[in-house]
Amino acid sequence: MCGIVGCVGRDDAQDVIIKGLKSLEYRGYDSAGIAMHNGDYINRTRAKGKLMNLEQKLAKDPLIGKNGIGHTRWATHGPPSEKNAHPHSIGGVSIVHNGIIENYLELRDQLKSMGLDIYSDTDSELIAHLVNIEVKKTGELASAVKNVIPQLEGAFAVLVLSEKHPDEMIAFTNGPPLLVGFAEESFIIASDLLAIMPYTNKVTYLSEGEIIYINKTNYKFFNNDLKEIQKNIETVDWSDELVEKSGYSHFMLKEIFEQPRSMAKSLEPYIDVDNHSITMPELEKHADFFKSVEQVYIIACGTSFYSGMVGEYLIEKIAGVSCKVDIASEFRYREPKLIKNSLVILISQSGETADTLAALRLAKEQGVKTMTLCNVQHSSMDRESDIQTYMNAGVEIGVASTKAFICSLSVLNVFSGFLAKVKGNFEKSEEEKLVKALLATPSHMESVLTYDKFFADAAERLKSYKGFLYMGRGVHFPIALEGALKLKELAYMHAEGYAAGEMKHGPLALIDEQMAVVMLAPQDDLYEKTISNLETAKARGGQVISIGTIQDKKLKELSINFLSLPEVDWNINPFLAVIPLQLLSFHVANALGHDVDQPRNLAKSVTVE
Ligand code: AGP
Numbered sequence: 001m002c003g004i005v006g007c008v009g010r011d012d013a014q015d016v017i018i019k020g021l022k023s024l025e026y027r028g029y030d031s032a033g034i035a036m037h038n039g040d041y042i043n044r045t046r047a048k049g050k051l052m053n054l055e056q057k058l059a060k061d062p063l064i065g066k067n068g069i070g071h072t073r074w075a076t077h078g079p080p081s082e083k084n085a086h087p088h089s090i091g092g093v094s095i096v097h098n099g100i101i102e103n104y105l106e107l108r109d110q111l112k113s114m115g116l117d118i119y120s121d122t123d124s125e126l127i128a129h130l131v132n133i134e135v136k137k138t139g140e141l142a143s144a145v146k147n148v149i150p151q152l153e154g155a156f157a158v159l160v161l162s163e164k165h166p167d168e169m170i171a172f173t174n175g176p177p178l179l180v181g182f183a184e185e186s187f188i189i190a191s192d193l194l195a196i197m198p199y200t201n202k203v204t205y206l207s208e209g210e211i212i213y214i215n216k217t218n219y220k221f222f223n224n225d226l227k228e229i230q231k232n233i234e235t236v237d238w239s240d241e242l243v244e245k246s247g248y249s250h251f252m253l254k255e256i257f258e259q260p261r262s263m264a265k266s267l268e269p270y271i272d273v274d275n276h277s278i279t280m281p282e283l284e285k286h287a288d289f290f291k292s293v294e295q296v297y298i299i300a301c302g303t304s305f306y307s308g309m310v311g312e313y314l315i316e317k318i319a320g321v322s323c324k325v326d327i328a329s330e331f332r333y334r335e336p337k338l339i340k341n342s343l344v345i346l347i348s349q350s351g352e353t354a355d356t357l358a359a360l361r362l363a364k365e366q367g368v369k370t371m372t373l374c375n376v377q378h379s380s381m382d383r384e385s386d387i388q389t390y391m392n393a394g395v396e397i398g399v400a401s402t403k404a405f406i407c408s409l410s411v412l413n414v415f416s417g418f419l420a421k422v423k424g425n426f427e428k429s430e431e432e433k434l435v436k437a438l439l440a441t442p443s444h445m446e447s448v449l450t451y452d453k454f455f456a457d458a459a460e461r462l463k464s465y466k467g468f469l470y471m472g473r474g475v476h477f478p479i480a481l482e483g484a485l486k487l488k489e490l491a492y493m494h495a496e497g498y499a500a501g502e503m504k505h506g507p508l509a510l511i512d513e514q515m516a517v518v519m520l521a522p523q524d525d526l527y528e529k530t531i532s533n534l535e536t537a538k539a540r541g542g543q544v545i546s547i548g549t550i551q552d553k554k555l556k557e558l559s560i561n562f563l564s565l566p567e568v569d570w571n572i573n574p575f576l577a578v579i580p581l582q583l584l585s586f587h588v589a590n591a592l593g594h595d596v597d598q599p600r601n602l603a604k605s606v607t608v609e
Contacts, residue, residue, distance in 0.1 A: 002071055003020075003024025003026075003071070004159055004191050005017050005021055005189070006070075006169055006171060006189040006190070007186065008187040008216075009067065009217065010066055013067060014064075016188060016199065017034055018051070018054075018058070019198065021054075021072045023197075025051055026604040027074065027603050028603045029050055029072060029073075030075050032046070032047060032072045032085065033086050034054065035063075035068060035094040037066075037068065037166050038063070040166070041163060044087055045061070046082050048080055048082050048085065067167070069087055069094060069096045069169070071087060077121060077122045077123045078122045079121070083119060083120050086122075087161075088124055090131075090132045091132035091136070092132065092164055093160065095128045095160050095161075096124075096158070098157045098176045098191055098607070099155035099174070099607065100154045100156075102153045111126060127148065127158055130148045131144050131145065134148055139164075141170050141213070143226070144162075145170050145211060146222075146226040149174070156175070156176065157172070157174075157175070159189060172211040172224075173207075174208055177205070178206045179196065179206060182203070184200075185217050187214050188200070194395065201235055202235055203233065204231050204233050205234075206221075207383070210223060211223070250398065250597050251597045252402060253596075256582050256586065258394070259402065260442035263403075263441060264442045265393075265394070266391055266393060266410045267410055269392065270414045270418075273439065276436055278417045278431060278434075278435065280418045291422050293341060294321070294322065295321070295338075295343075296342065296344075296419075297325075297326060297331075297338065297343070297344045297363070298311050298312060298315075298344075299326045299327075299345070299346050299363075300325075300328060300353075300356055303349075303401040303405050303485060304348050304349060304353075304356070304404075305327055305347070306481050308325045308345070310409055310479070311323070311325070311408075311412040313571075314412050314416040315412075317416075318417060318420050318434070319416045319419035319426075321423070332355060332358045332359045342369075343368070344359075344360070345372075346381055347372075349396060350379060350605035351374035351375070351377075354607050360381055360385060361384070370385045370387070371385060371386065371387040371388070372388050373389045373408055374391065375390065375391040377390060389411055391404050391407035397604075399489070400582075400585070406445075410441075414438070417430075438572070441568070444568060444572070449579060456587050462584065465493075466494070466515060467494035467510070467514070468483075468518060469511070470483040470495065470497040470581070471497075471503065471520065472521075474524065474525075474526050475570060475571070476521075476530075477498075479574050479578050480499075483497060483520075484496050484497035486581060487585045487588065490589035491585060491589040492599075492600070496510075500534075501529065513541045515541075516543045517534075517538075519534045519555075520548075521547065522548055525570070531555070531558075543560055544558060544560060546563070547565060549566075550567055563580050565577060
């Protein structure tokens with residue numbers, strides 16, 4: 001889950017790499033480095049900490065050259081430090097690596113027994129040793145890489161520069177994302193489209209086991225056996241403004257405010273506005289299959305898992321089909337027995353989360369149809385699943401997921417309606433009601449965003465609580481979990497999400513005057529029960545912040561702060577209820593002086609176990 005960028009054939013290669021790394025910083029940000037070939041030698045600069053530290057070094061002492069590689073790191077093997085930062089340079093070879101080499105201990109012993117010195121604590125340095133040995137043997141970069149790949153076990157995307165081969169660069173992947181941008185007489189290779197977007201929209205995604213070899217302006221794709229293969233160059237559609245902060249202080253804040261628009265966009269491909277009907281043409285191709293589905297499994301991690309939990313309510317209540325939700329890292333190791341005629345839905349913003357990808361592969365091994373709900377098109381999951389749906393949230397940069405969550409909820413709503421329809425469980429009037437409710441949601445979301453000011457003002461007070469308990473019932477239980485996750489990851493405060501009915505079975509003991517209790521209590525069929533849970537928490541001294549439906553006098557009386565939401569259907573409530581929780585986490589973290597867009601110890605896509 002590091003970010004890698006390579007550039008071949010540009011006078012401004014150093015800038016291209018640094019700008020690319022900036023856009024990939026969400027993938028890791030504990031150290032960074034760059035190596036450039038100046039025609040004679042490879043020079044390298046590395047720095048611990050954020051990319052800014054590397055930039056400062058380069059401002060004093062820029063690197064020269066048209067070809068180079070760069071890396072922004074999320075530490076797996078060895079702590080963040082300059083010596084562990086990439087590129088790793090051994091002999092005349094420099095490499096950057098994203099992924100994990102699982103057999104690194106054996107390789108390390110093997111290299112040590114050959115009398116070689118190992119300079120860092122990383123698994124990645126070993127790749128540089130192996131390539132260096134092979135370059136010396138074969139004299140060729142491509143043959144060297146061909147001989148190294150079979151020695152590596154695990155997940156790896158690697159870029160290689162060689163001093164003896166000034167015009168060449170080679171890149172290969174065994175899983176982690178890697179794509180090549182074809183600009184005018186130059187190439188940019190990166191872990192994500194974001195690093196390539198400013199220069200070209202002509203790209204090729206490398207698949208597992210593929211290599212690209214570049215020599216000046218020529219390039220060739222190979223498989224692992226160095227047999228040449230043909231790959232298509234795609235033209236992708238984007239707009240630069242997607243990756244700018246557009247006047248907001250943080251990407252996260254921008255993404256929170258973008259949510260009404262993103263939600264509307266996520267619906268566009270799946271709704272016929274004129275007829276108020278659901279249209280999922282790609283899914284309709286599999287109509288017979290969906291008709292026969294008896295069981296749905298939803299598998300995901302983190303925030304995507306919580307949207308899956310909401311999905312469970314939607315699929316069971318709207319489509320009337322049994323649904324189970326699993327955390328991907330648990331699913332893959334518990335020898336799941338998937339029943340025939342079932343559908344496995346994998347939810348992932350990045351489409352690269354290692355555990356979710358492994359769960360997808362496991363489901364396929366068991367012969368069960370898989371459907372992805374990803375944000376990043378062409379991601380590994382998107383490519384490997386049988387059926388694809390998309391969040392259409394646009395690029396999400398903040399490590400804390402916000403708009404992708406909202407867009408997952410909207411696609412899950414539509415999908416539940418689609419499933420109900422193919423199964424003949426949905427009256428036209430019900431379909432119209434669902435579609436109209438979804439279409440009206442963005443404007444309700446706009447009105448909830450006005451709580452931004454409330455949380456900006458309240459943050460100083462809120463940050464002094466010793467902890468936060470988030471409670472909700474039904475579809476608001478996953479929202480409570482999501483609220484707690486956001487606060488943990490951004491404010492580094494103790495926060496827990498609970499099904500409100502479970503309070504009396506233990507968590508009540510946590511409550512005193514130092515504990516904030518965030519109660520989600522919109523007026524749905526569980527409202528009265530939620531209010532009883534709220535009274536219990538208040539009686540123990542809990543400082544209640546409640547989020548409920550407009551003009552709820554009772555809730556207002558019971559709370560130190562009451563935030564009202566527009567009155568909407570039960571399935572729309574989660575879209576609205578999550579927004580105050582996102583704003584709360586953002587402002588508390590900001591008041592605590594934390595880096596909201598890049599919280600400590602985390603990275604946006606978790607491509608390691
Ligand atoms: C949420 O704010 C996270 N940073 C994290 O939990 C994330 O949702 C999780 O890692 C799953 O990512 P994915 O959706 O890209 O698979």
